[in-house]
Amino acid sequence: MSAVKILRAARAACVELVLDGDDLALNAASAPPAAVLDALSRHKAEIMVLLRPAEDGWSAEDWQVFFEERAGIVEFDGGLPRAEAEAQAFACCVVEWLNRNPARSPAGRCLRCGDREHAHDPMLPYGTEPNGHVWLHSRPPGTRPGKPRLCLR
Numbered sequence: 083m084s085a086v087k088i089l090r091a092a093r094a095a096c097v098e099l100v101l102d103g104d105d106l107a108l109n110a111a112s113a114p115p116a117a118v119l120d121a122l123s124r125h126k127a128e129i130m131v132l133l134r135p136a137e138d139g140w141s142a143e144d145w146q147v148f149f150e151e152r153a154g155i156v157e158f159d160g161g162l163p164r165a166e167a168e169a170q171a172f173a174c175c176v177v178e179w180l181n182r183n184p185a186r187s188p189a190g191r192c193l194r195c196g197d198r199e200h201a202h203d204p205m206l207p208y209g210t211e212p213n214g215h216v217w218l219h220s221r222p223p224g225t226r227p228g229k230p231r232l233c234l235r
């Protein structure tokens with residue numbers, strides 16, 4: 083089981099995990115299932131990496147939770163298929179990341195590829211004031227017109 087799946091299982095069992103210096107502390111109202119405790123113990127190092135915040139203040143776990151919350155809202159409240167909900171959740175993550183890590187693209191130029199807007203590949207603004215926004219093509223280069231996708235890898 084991957085560290086991400088173990089964290090998901092711990093959350094489902096109402097176990098709160100927090101970094102305590104070089105240790106991993108568990109908070110739970112009742113004793114977690116033995117399988118969850120065993121998995122947490124065996125994968126402690128990888129889980130601590132996921133929980134350690136980056137310079138923007140968010141850990142990999144924070145991003146995973148943010149993504150899953152957004153995808154769930156779009157899927158269950160918005161009634162969209164899971165794949166579309168995940169695409170919209172990913173776009174939300176891009177905006178949140180840009181708000182936490184301000185970047186600007188030259189006027190009318192895509193931040194990723196540096197190219198201008200094309201009729202078959204419009205650019206979209208990502209990010210909000212006061213940080214400003216960046217422009218990104220709606221589809222990766224080399225793809226045919228169709229379903230809009232972000233110009234990010």
Ligand SMILES: [Zn+2]
Binds near residue numbers: 192196
């Ligand atoms: Zn581009």
